[in-house]
Amino acid sequence: MTRPRDTPKGSTGLEVRAAAARGLTPVLKDQGSLAGLDEHSVVARDRGLLKELCFGTCRHLPRLEALAGILLRQPFKKRDQDVQALLLLGIYQLLYMRIPAHAAVGETAGAARLLDKAWATRVLNGCLRRLQRESAALQAQVDRDPSVALSHPVWLLSALKEAWPEQWRALAEANNQPGPMTLRVNARHGHRETYLKALAEHGMEGRLCPHAPDAITLETPCDVATLPGFKAGRVSVQDEAAQLSAVLLGPVLAPRPGARVLDACSAPGGKTAHLLEQFDIALTALDSDSERLSRVEDTLERLGLHAELHHADASQRGEWSQSEFDAILLDAPCSGSGIIRRHPDIKRLRRPSDITRLAALQARLLDNLWPLLVEGGTLLYATCSVLPEENAEQVSAFLARTPDACITTPGDVAWGQPSGAGRQLFPRQDSHDGFFYARLEKRTATDTF
Numbered sequence: 001m002t003r004p005r006d007t008p009k010g011s012t013g014l015e016v017r018a019a020a021a022r023g024l025t026p027v028l029k030d031q032g033s034l035a036g037l038d039e040h041s042v043v044a045r046d047r048g049l050l051k052e053l054c055f056g057t058c059r060h061l062p063r064l065e066a067l068a069g070i071l072l073r074q075p076f077k078k079r080d081q082d083v084q085a086l087l088l089l090g091i092y093q094l095l096y097m098r099i100p101a102h103a104a105v106g107e108t109a110g111a112a113r114l115l116d117k118a119w120a121t122r123v124l125n126g127c128l129r130r131l132q133r134e135s136a137a138l139q140a141q142v143d144r145d146p147s148v149a150l151s152h153p154v155w156l157l158s159a160l161k162e163a164w165p166e167q168w169r170a171l172a173e174a175n176n177q178p179g180p181m182t183l184r185v186n187a188r189h190g191h192r193e194t195y196l197k198a199l200a201e202h203g204m205e206g207r208l209c210p211h212a213p214d215a216i217t218l219e220t221p222c223d224v225a226t227l228p229g230f231k232a233g234r235v236s237v238q239d240e241a242a243q244l245s246a247v248l249l250g251p252v253l254a255p256r257p258g259a260r261v262l263d264a265c266s267a268p269g270g271k272t273a274h275l276l277e278q279f280d281i282a283l284t285a286l287d288s289d290s291e292r293l294s295r296v297e298d299t300l301e302r303l304g305l306h307a308e309l310h311h312a313d314a315s316q317r318g319e320w321s322q323s324e325f326d327a328i329l330l331d332a333p334c335s336g337s338g339i340i341r342r343h344p345d346i347k348r349l350r351r352p353s354d355i356t357r358l359a360a361l362q363a364r365l366l367d368n369l370w371p372l373l374v375e376g377g378t379l380l381y382a383t384c385s386v387l388p389e390e391n392a393e394q395v396s397a398f399l400a401r402t403p404d405a406c407i408t409t410p411g412d413v414a415w416g417q418p419s420g421a422g423r424q425l426f427p428r429q430d431s432h433d434g435f436f437y438a439r440l441e442k443r444t445a446t447d448t449f
């Protein structure tokens with residue numbers, strides 16, 4: 001008889017490490033991301049450890065791979081990338097986790113048997129024991145290369161250096177720290193101060209975020225299901241930087257009940273929901289990915305909100321583009337270089353050619369959406385990127401070819417820094433993610449002449 005997936009028996013240390021190796025292998029083979037991690041392959045109690053093992057290993061992948069390269073006499077074969085994953089997981093535990101070394105080594109090496117690769121146990125044991133003995137010297141050796149020391153691919157570190165000669169190191173270091181868990185309190189259910197008290201009553205500590213008025217950062221991340229009122233829609237998880245889109249659209253939407261708003265790239269629906277929690281608007285939400293769009297539907301259902309949803313490509317006209325909009329949010333598909341700490345597999349999966357491809361798509365989206373904006377209407381361009389090609393340079397090129405667009409990005413705010421026509425936020429430890437915003441207004445005919 002097959003054992004049910006979520007067995008109450010409890011996973012052993014070996015099983016968690018084998019599950020982590022299986023989760024990491026598609027990333028190493030460039031065949032998948034950590035989004036495909038099957039958390040249900042271990043019991044609920046062990047899911048935190050499984051996630052920490054996989055996300056932590058990905059976060060430090062370039063450095064762990066450099067160490068593995070020294071520890072192994074010859075690299076593992078392509079078909080043995082699951083064993084390579086175990087080695088990287090073992091190194092990660094020894095260098096970055098507070099797991100007793102004997103457990104980290106024994107259970108990681110032993111997990112090879114659960115992958116039907118018992119032959120690898122001895123190799124893994126040998127490599128990890130050598131790392132224990134020669135840790136300082138081996139780390140010093142690999143850290144001579146700055147891209148290894150900072151665990152970033154060479155191309156990305158060069159791009160950060162070129163774009164941000166003063167901030168690149170702090171930026172790369174922030175990418176290597178896990179992001180905090182930030183909540184968005186549903187304004188339709190009350191103030192965040194009241195929710196902070198509810199959290200305290202449940203033994204959860206949080207602090208009010210400085211820039212987004214609905215945001216609370218938790219001192220310790222938790223399972224969303226344990227958040228008071230989560231099911232009833234009282235709260236959602238959303239980074240503080242992401243919550244600034246509603247702040248930026250506030251002056252446009254608050255005075256205009258019934259305004260027609262387009263959220264052109266809406267899934268999984270964080271910003272859609274925030275706009276609907278804040279403003280009485282008629283919102284149309286698109287996404288070209290139907291599976292992701294269904295997550296918008298789920299989110300809106302949980303929160304008791306409504307939008308007109310379309311599975312559509314926002315870079316082309318469609319049924320949804322029959323009428324004009326008073327405001328458009330273009331939260332464009334991007335490299336995700338501002339949220340690497342939350343999606344560390346980006347370091348592995350992104351290529352320089354992706355940036356060129358994404359920048360071209362962002363330009364097409366801007367050009368297709370702009371004519372759908374009423375005169376005097378506002379388009380908010382957003383990305384979770386820190387690369388100028390997708391941000392300031394993108395918007396500056398758009399402004400150059402769009403004479404009726406003018407910049408209304410506020411300058412008098414305490415977040416981010418001016419960057420071309422917009423504002424750039426960098427990921428900050430224990431604070432917000434990296435983001436870019438530019439707010440543009442369509443001039444009326446009288447303004448233009």
Ligand SMILES: C[S@@+](CC[C@H](N)C(=O)[O-])C[C@H]1O[C@@H](n2cnc3c(N)ncnc32)[C@H](O)[C@@H]1O
Pocket residue numbers: 242264265266267268269270271272286287288289292312313314315331332333334
């Ligand atoms: C940055 S995410 C949006 C996040 C979302 N606004 C939120 O706050 O939850 C970008 C989204 O754009 C979608 N997308 C990519 N290309 C698109 C296109 N041509 N038309 C519409 N949506 C697109 C992706 O499927 C993805 O869901």
